[in-house]
Amino acid sequence: MFLCVVLGRPVDGASVRSVRFRLDRFAARQRIASRFRGFGDRTFFVASWHHSECTLGDVPAALAVSGLAKRYGAVEALSGVSLEVGESELVGLLGPNGAGKSTLVKIACGLVRPTTGRAEVCGVRAGSREARSAMGYLAELFRFPGWMSADELLKLHQRLAGSEGGERERSELLELVGLLDARARTVEAMSKGMQQRLGIAQALVGSPRLLLLDEPTSALDPVGRRTVRTLLEELKRRGVSVLLNSHLLSEIELVCDRVVILLGGKVVAAGTPAELARPRGVEIETNGGARTYAEASRDDIPRLIAELVQDGQSVYGARVLTSTLEEVYVEAVGGETS
Numbered sequence: 546m547f548l549c550v551v552l553g554r555p556v557d558g559a560s561v562r563s564v565r566f567r568l569d570r571f572a573a574r575q576r577i578a579s580r581f582r583g584f585g586d587r588t589f590f591v592a593s594w595h596h597s598e599c600t601l602g603d604v605p606a607a608l609a610v611s612g613l614a615k616r617y618g619a620v621e622a623l624s625g626v627s628l629e630v631g632e633s634e635l636v637g638l639l640g641p642n643g644a645g646k647s648t649l650v651k652i653a654c655g656l657v658r659p660t661t662g663r664a665e666v667c668g669v670r671a672g673s674r675e676a677r678s679a680m681g682y683l684a685e686l687f688r689f690p691g692w693m694s695a696d697e698l699l700k701l702h703q704r705l706a707g708s709e710g711g712e713r714e715r716s717e718l719l720e721l722v723g724l725l726d727a728r729a730r731t732v733e734a735m736s737k738g739m740q741q742r743l744g745i746a747q748a749l750v751g752s753p754r755l756l757l758l759d760e761p762t763s764a765l766d767p768v769g770r771r772t773v774r775t776l777l778e779e780l781k782r783r784g785v786s787v788l789l790n791s792h793l794l795s796e797i798e799l800v801c802d803r804v805v806i807l808l809g810g811k812v813v814a815a816g817t818p819a820e821l822a823r824p825r826g827v828e829i830e831t832n833g834g835a836r837t838y839a840e841a842s843r844d845d846i847p848r849l850i851a852e853l854v855q856d857g858q859s860v861y862g863a864r865v866l867t868s869t870l871e872e873v874y875v876e877a878v879g880g881e882t883s
């Protein structure tokens with residue numbers, strides 16, 4: 546049972562009732578019906594309408610899992626994982642093979658039941674009809690019917706998702722993933738990378754609020770990866786939240802707002818790439834070559850440059866050194882792979 550705090554702000558000219566409102570199943574559905582309203586830097590959902598008045602509530606996280614555990618016989622795939630993907634947030638889920646990434650995503654989709662713990666999509670139980678209609682999913686190992694064209698496949702998924710986007714939605718999605726010219730091509734006549742991009746377009750049918758992508762760029766060439774990166778940035782601008790599983794650390798570093806690292810079914814590190822990065826000193830480029838000051842920080846740079854110039858050296862540049870996500874990752878997982 547939820548209690549929704551009513552906010553005294555108008556929506557579309559309607560006055561807002563200042564009472565507390567108990568959210569029932571109907572109200573939960575309203576949240577997913579995307580009646581979102583933005584004020585300043587915050588977004589609220591319309592929890593209920595009362596003639597010309599309405600009640601606003603906080604927007605729940607696109608994905609919230611807490612204390613999630615999954616056991617397959619003797620194998621503990623997840624043991625007490627908690628994480629959130631907020632609105633318009635792009636979270637990268639990293640970890641060695643067998644860390645539990647796909648298991649977590651499958652639980653979020655409702656394909657796998659957790660042994661214990663909770664998983665909610667947009668405030669409703671993962672796997673419920675409401676939750677499924679709010680998310681799009683690209684599986685790690687997917688296979689589409691070879692005889693279907695790109696356009697036919699998207700049409701099928703529009704029917705399955707109940708999307709009324711029609712031809713316009715299909716063209717927009719195919720354009721987003723760079724497959725507009727290949728819309729009539731059958732899946733079996735596509736390269737692996739093209740199929741993967743089609744898979745991303747399929748996950749976007751019906752404009753989901755949450756996108757779950759399990760290694761979506763593993764088969765892509767560098768240009769294809771860049772297409773997906775641009776696409777993810779565009780989705781963020783449109784308010785879509787994304788959980789992205791990947792082993793491509795440089796890519797995760799480029800696009801993700803936050804990173805969660807799993808090891809043996811547990812979260813071993815989490816934060817923004819900048820929070821996770823450790824300072825590693827300062828490098829100054831002089832006519833005598835690059836010099837590294839391992840103990841120095843950004844604040845030391847003016848003094849270091851002044852000393853070098855006083856010494857008669859020419860300075861061409863200075864930069865603060867931090868550990869890369871790859872270094873953070875290797876440290877967090879202790880060099881483990883399986």
Ligand SMILES: Nc1ncnc2c1ncn2[C@@H]1O[C@H](COP(=O)(O)OP(=O)(O)OP(=O)(O)O)[C@@H](O)[C@H]1O
Pocket residue numbers: 617620621622640641642643644645646647648649685
């Ligand atoms: N259906 C299943 N039955 C039994 N064990 C399973 C099943 N699915 C996954 N596991 C086990 O659960 C653990 C986590 O697997 P999962 O697929 O979630 O890892 P992952 O992090 O996605 O790995 P990868 O990077 O290789 O995709 C592994 O030990 C795996 O063998």
Ligand SMILES: [Mg+2]
Pocket residue numbers: 646647648685759
């Ligand atoms: Mg996996």
